[in-house]
Amino acid sequence: xxxxxxxxxxxxxxxxxxxxxxxxxxxxxxxxxxxxxxxxxxxxxxxxxxxxxxxxxxxxxxxxxxxxxxxxxxxxxxxxxxxxxxxxxxxxxxxxxxxxxxxxxxxxxxxxxxxxxxxxxxxxxxxxxxxxxxxxxxxxxxxxxxxxxxxxxxxxxxxxxxxxxxxxxxxxxxxxxxxxxxxxxxxxxxxxxxxxxxxxxxxxxxxxxxxxxxxxxxxxxxxxxxxxxxxxxxxxxxxxxxxxxxxxxxxxxxxxxxxxxxxxxxxxxxxxxxxxxxxxxxxxxxxxxxxxxxxxxxxxxxxxxxxxxxxxxxxxxxxxxxxxxxxxxxxxxxxxxxxxxxxxxxxxxxxxxxxxxxxxxxxxxxxxxxxxxxxxxxxxxxxxxxxxxxx
Ligand code: FAD
Ligand code: PHB
Numbered sequence: 088x089x090x091x092x093x094x095x096x097x098x099x100x101x102x103x104x105x106x107x108x109x110x111x112x113x114x115x116x117x118x119x120x121x122x123x124x125x126x127x128x129x130x131x132x133x134x135x136x137x138x139x140x141x142x143x144x145x146x147x148x149x150x151x152x153x154x155x156x157x158x159x160x161x162x163x164x165x166x167x168x169x170x171x172x173x174x175x176x177x178x179x180x181x182x183x184x185x186x187x188x189x190x191x192x193x194x195x196x197x198x199x200x201x202x203x204x205x206x207x208x209x210x211x212x213x214x215x216x217x218x219x220x221x222x223x224x225x226x227x228x229x230x231x232x233x234x235x236x237x238x239x240x241x242x243x244x245x246x247x248x249x250x251x252x253x254x255x256x257x258x259x260x261x262x263x264x265x266x267x268x269x270x271x272x273x274x275x276x277x278x279x280x281x282x283x284x285x286x287x288x289x290x291x292x293x294x295x296x297x298x299x300x301x302x303x304x305x306x307x308x309x310x311x312x313x314x315x316x317x318x319x320x321x322x323x324x325x326x327x328x329x330x331x332x333x334x335x336x337x338x339x340x341x342x343x344x345x346x347x348x349x350x351x352x353x354x355x356x357x358x359x360x361x362x363x364x365x366x367x368x369x370x371x372x373x374x375x376x377x378x379x380x381x382x383x384x385x386x387x388x389x390x391x392x393x394x395x396x397x398x399x400x401x402x403x404x405x406x407x408x409x410x411x412x413x414x415x416x417x418x419x420x421x422x423x424x425x426x427x428x429x430x431x432x433x434x435x436x437x438x439x440x441x442x443x444x445x446x447x448x449x450x451x452x453x454x455x456x457x458x459x460x461x462x463x464x465x466x467x468x469x470x471x472x473x474x475x476x477x478x
Contacts, residue, residue, distance in 0.1 A: 096245030100371030102195035107396035132385035136473030156186035181472035219365035267354035290332035381429035
């Protein structure tokens with residue numbers, strides 16, 4: 088088999104890249120190690136920046152998103168039992184959209200099927216070859232047979248644990264990492280959300296987040312030690328812990344019910360530099376991870392893919408490789424800004440093992456400053472709703 092671009096990974100990054108390229112007449116194959124059902128069962132991000140919505144529109148997959156997505160004009164932040172609203176619309180004239188990553192993935196899968204573009208699910212032992220030479224190839228096994236795909240370019244969209252970044256010679260890759268000493272325990276339940284907008288809470292017992300997928304489906308998170316297992320958290324214990332961290336009004340309005348999904352996610356900041364190695368490009372979680380506090384993971388994956396797709400389209404359209412040559416530099420500028428914001432939100436809102444009485448007073452003072460300073464709020468709103476693209 089020969090294609091122009093071989094894409095490893097059918098998460099949102101790989102599927103979106105495939106869709107943008109297919110619409111420009113560039114042929115691709117997507118190789119994914121899991122089944123479609125497994126990919127769709129992973130409950131992850133839920134909040135889309137306007138730039139992400141625009142890119143999904145460009146890909147022709149935003150119809151259901153516009154019908155079912157919930158447009159939010161602000162968020163609330165709670166400290167010491169008092170909530171303060173950050174008014175995105177008033178501060179920066181922008182909004183964000185609540186629409187789950189699983190829905191984005193499903194829309195992209197349907198669009199790919201409609202175009203009859205090839206995807207190989209349950210592709211085993213995927214490996215990448217000669218990406219720094221002239222004839223890049225991707226090999227995989229399926230049903231006991233080894234297959235090889237020859238291509239012009241390889242897109243590594245295979246997430247943090249994927250094979251593409253790990254195939255790059257160690258001497259050519261710099262990585263920067265911070266692992267946080269806690270995780271997020273998340274619960275999805277078919278109950279109405281506690282509030283119309285998201286509530287981020289800094290409580291002495293730890294961070295909590297009230298978010299949603301629709302007006303009948305809620306998503307809640309509580310910070311938990313990394314030593315905890317999901318089995319340690321029967322629903323009752325989760326709801327009790329969440330209640331103990333919420334303000335009185337949220338507590339009174341919280342509707343609980345059986346969980347339909349429960350998982351623990353570790354928190355990490357990670358950046359690999361550069362993002363290009365000859366004819367191999369890394370995009371999304373394969374290249375970087377942010378802690379979810381800033382809601383940036385999925386949005387950053389989409390912004391990488393947008394730069395990569397535009398670079399490839401220019402290359403195949405008129406032989407212009409300047410955009411591809413600038414891919415790493417342009418992505419990394421946005422990536423580090425998102426890393427900074429996600430790290431800042433995480434530091435501000437969580438209880439760290441060394442958060443003593445002084446540390447907690449400092450978090451309180453930083454939040455008090457935020458709540459009285461329109462400039463500080465504007466900075467939060469700008470970063471949360473997404474920085475503009477430089478194209
Ligand atoms: P992924 O979604 O990870 O997709 C990569 C794909 O590659 C997967 O389908 C994987 O199966 C496949 N793959 C991996 N290795 C191979 C291989 N060797 N061969 C072939 N295929 C391979 N972000 C937020 O904004 N908010 C959140 O609440 C949030 N929660 C998260 C919870 C968890 C547990 C995780 C892991 C991430 C979370 N994120 C969250 C981040 C967000 O979901 C990611 O940034 C987003 O999924 C990135 O998309 P991606 O396509 O780059 O990577
Ligand atoms: C979510 O809806 O799952 C979500 C929203 C905002 C975040 C993290 C997760 O910061």
